[in-house]
Amino acid sequence: MDLRQLAEEYSESAAKLSRGLEKIRRQLTTARGEDALALEKREEVMRLELADLRNLSRYLREYYA
Numbered sequence: 001m002d003l004r005q006l007a008e009e010y011s012e013s014a015a016k017l018s019r020g021l022e023k024i025r026r027q028l029t030t031a032r033g034e035d036a037l038a039l040e041k042r043e044e045v046m047r048l049e050l051a052d053l054r055n056l057s058r059y060l061r062e063y064y065a
Helices: 003-028 033-062
Strands: none
Touching: 003 033
16 A cells, blocks of 8 residues: 555545544434533544645645655
């Protein structure tokens, strides 16, 4: 696997994570109490991971550019 393929893997993972994050955000609109707090924590972790995946994918795609 070369860096371009790895970049594509990260990009696909980011897309999956983004869909999961949207699901969490929809659930947050109706969640209350402990459930809302747990979802907020998950959202924060997923948001940070998504940023990392996107940045790493971009870095790998542009490595040879």
